[in-house]
Amino acid sequence: MPPSRNNIASIVTLIVDYDAGNLASVKRACQQVGLAAEFCADPDRLRHAERVIFPGVGAAGSAMVSVKERGLDEALREVISNGCPVLGICLGMQISLDHSEENDTSTLGLIEGNVTRFRMDRPDLKVPHMGWNEVTVRQHHPVLAGIVPGDEFYFVHGYYPTPKDQSAVLATTNYEGDFACAIGKASYVGTQFHPEKSGRVGLRLLSNFAKWDGQC
Amino acid sequence: MLSKRVIACLDVRDGHLAKSVKFVNTQNIGDPVEKAHEYYIDGLDELVFYDITASSDKRNIMLDVVEAVASQVFIPLSVGGGVRSVGDATDLRLAGAEKINVNSAAVKRPELIDECSSAIGNQNVVLSMDIRKVEKSHEIPSGYEIVINGGRSPMGLDALAWALEGEKRGAGELVINSIDADGTKDGYEIGLTSMISQAVRIPVIASGGAGLPEHLYEVLTQGHADAALVASMVHYGDYRVSELKSYLHGQGLKMRMSW
Numbered sequence: 001m002p003p004s005r006n007n008i009a010s011i012v013t014l015i016v017d018y019d020a021g022n023l024a025s026v027k028r029a030c031q032q033v034g035l036a037a038e039f040c041a042d043p044d045r046l047r048h049a050e051r052v053i054f055p056g057v058g059a060a061g062s063a064m065v066s067v068k069e070r071g072l073d074e075a076l077r078e079v080i081s082n083g084c085p086v087l088g089i090c091l092g093m094q095i096s097l098d099h100s101e102e103n104d105t106s107t108l109g110l111i112e113g114n115v116t117r118f119r120m121d122r123p124d125l126k127v128p129h130m131g132w133n134e135v136t137v138r139q140h141h142p143v144l145a146g147i148v149p150g151d152e153f154y155f156v157h158g159y160y161p162t163p164k165d166q167s168a169v170l171a172t173t174n175y176e177g178d179f180a181c182a183i184g185k186a187s188y189v190g191t192q193f194h195p196e197k198s199g200r201v202g203l204r205l206l207s208n209f210a211k212w213d214g215q216c
Numbered sequence: 217m218l219s220k221r222v223i224a225c226l227d228v229r230d231g232h233l234a235k236s237v238k239f240v241n242t243q244n245i246g247d248p249v250e251k252a253h254e255y256y257i258d259g260l261d262e263l264v265f266y267d268i269t270a271s272s273d274k275r276n277i278m279l280d281v282v283e284a285v286a287s288q289v290f291i292p293l294s295v296g297g298g299v300r301s302v303g304d305a306t307d308l309r310l311a312g313a314e315k316i317n318v319n320s321a322a323v324k325r326p327e328l329i330d331e332c333s334s335a336i337g338n339q340n341v342v343l344s345m346d347i348r349k350v351e352k353s354h355e356i357p358s359g360y361e362i363v364i365n366g367g368r369s370p371m372g373l374d375a376l377a378w379a380l381e382g383e384k385r386g387a388g389e390l391v392i393n394s395i396d397a398d399g400t401k402d403g404y405e406i407g408l409t410s411m412i413s414q415a416v417r418i419p420v421i422a423s424g425g426a427g428l429p430e431h432l433y434e435v436l437t438q439g440h441a442d443a444a445l446v447a448s449m450v451h452y453g454d455y456r457v458s459e460l461k462s463y464l465h466g467q468g469l470k471m472r473m474s475w
Contacts, residue, residue: 021337022309028287057337126419128339128388131218131442132261132472152219152472154292156339174217197292197314199256199475 013051013210014040016076018066020056020091029196033207043075049084051210052076054190056091057156060115061103063091073108080110085214086188087143087206093183093190094161102159111185113163118176128158129175135182135193137171141216143189143208144170144182151201153181153193160192187214219472220436221261221443222460223421224450226251228297229268231277233451246451249284255450256289258457259475263289264317264391264445267297279311286312296344300328302335309336317391319344320364323371323378326385333386342421343387347375347408348395360408367395379412390416391445393423401427401449409439421445429455429463436469 013030015023017039030037030053037053040046054076056063067073080086088096095107100115107115118127132152137144153173160179163169170189171182181192189209195202226248227234233248252263263285267278275298282295295308296317305316316336322328322343333341346367352359360375379390392412394405404425413420422441426432432444449455465471 022314024310024312025286025314028312029290031287032290057339120417123417126417126442129218130339130389130419131221133218148474150474152474197290199291201474203290 011036011050013037013053014046014049016046016052016054016072016092017041018056018063018070018072020058020063020066022057023055026053026055026089026196029203029206030210033203033210035206035210041070041072043071046072046075047078049079052079052084052086053089053209054086054092054096055089055196056095058091059102060091060095060100060105060107060159063095064105064107067095067108076108077110080186080188083187083214085209085212087209088188088190089196090157090192090194093192094159096183096188096190097161097163100159110188111161111163111168111183111190112165113161113168115159116162117159122176125176128156129160130156132198133173133175133193135171135173139167139170141170141182141184141189142212143184143205145208146204147171147201153191153195153198153202155181155193157192161190184216186216217470218442219261219470220464221421222432222457222464222471223262223264223294223443223445224252224255224260224457225264225266225423225445225447226451227266227268227447228278228281230274231281234268248281249288251451252285252289255457256291259461259472260291260457261472262292262294262443264294264296265313266317267295269298279307282308282311282313294342296342299332302331305332305336309340315340315342315389317342317344318387319346322382323362323364323373326381329382329385329387333388337388338386339388341387342389342391343379343382344391344393345375345378345382346393346395347405349405349408358411360411363395367398375408376412376415379416383416383418387418389419389421391421391423392441393445394425397425398423399448400425403427403431404435404439404441404444406434406439409435409441413440413442419443427454429460432460433464433467433469436464
């Protein structure tokens with residue numbers, strides 16, 4: 001009998017492990033907000049998850065190869081269709097769309113749209129977009145609760161999501177123009193920034209996610 | 217628009233915080249984990265730890281320090297000092313470092329930059345450069361030379377050329393450390409920082425010489441640096457991190473003011 005979703009303390013959050021970067025910092029931040037977290041590379045276990053974080057840094061091409069090899073793509077689709085709260089971070093968020101310009105990669109297609117490279121046509125803008133930047137909430141969402149104008153999060157990326165449907169855009173950031181820095185649909189939410197490296201506001205977002213029932 | 221970053225550098229020897237003046241006469245000035253947490257709470261944007269432990273058998277102490285910091289400080293954490301291989305980089309990353317600084321070992325064997333960036337990603341590899349002003353020459357056309365061993369060994373390598381090579385090999389960021397300015401509190405070396413920052417497309421962190429808030433403003437504007445590294449001016453309590461950020465914000469720079 002799986003533990004009830006209403007009882008946060010009894011839920012183990014699975015951090016999807018697919019060889020995409022250092023996941024330890026995500027786990028440490030989870031622990032800091034009282035979220036019991038374990039790494040998971042097993043699709044069968046992921047299928048039955050109660051709460052999932054899908055992190056990742058690196059390149060979209062090799063990330064998708066690794067996700068598919070382990071059968072994690074189908075398991076992720078299944079767990080999301082069951083209404084399980086899932087948080088994608090950085091590359092983990094990017095591969096939730098249909099396609100990434102990075103390595104011309106077909107990605108998971110959980111959210112309609114593409115991932116686009118910053119054009120780099122302005123010499124004053126450096127790529128990757130690395131550092132702290134302001135996040136403007138465009139749509140109320142339980143996971144983004146408490147973010148106020150002026151709050152900044154930590155970013156490191158050269159590509160950004162362009163969802164087809166504007167209703168999937170939860171928050172934006174300005175770099176080479178405005179881009180979507182948080183996207184969501186049903187029980188899935190994804191951030192381009194790193195909440196685990198964004199100080200108090202980042203921990204607050206993780207704590208919101210810890211309490212979220214997957215409903216908007 | 218990105219905010220300019222204030223980064224604190226903590227030199228660690230045998231697990232203790234040390235501050236060097238022109239890389240000699242280091243003295244212990246406290247507990248690095250405590251200091252790191254204090255700065256984090258006070259709005260610091262990023263932390264750099266530099267391991268200056270002399271004997272290699274004490275290197276594991278650094279991993280413990282990194283681990284202790286990473287479990288209570290949730291901002292980017294960069295670690296350097298003695299990184300000679302992908303294995304060293306990976307050990308530090310597992311302990312909780314986000315970014316890895318390479319320095320002397322990369323000067324001796326530049327492939328280290330390529331190897332680290334393909335193993336842990338460009339954005340996580342920081343090329344830290346110790347630089348001394350010299351006469352312009354055929355060998356050193358920029359008039360700035362790379363030095364290693366805490367500034368004692370000139371390498372006959374032009375700093376600008378090395379910065380460009382580092383970028384090409386996959387460094388995601390550069391630390392421009394002026395050995396001449398280090399520890400003087402007379403201000404950053406603006407000419408050097410500006411020259412390199414305008415020649416590369418990756419972010420540049422200015423280091424060495426910060427003593428007054430005005431010095432940070434100068435290097436973040438005239439120097440075109442993306443971030444300013446501070447050490448003794450905050451370690452000895454002359455200024456608080458939040459005070460520096462408020463000053464820079466008041467001068468019109470975009471800073472992260474909510475933490």
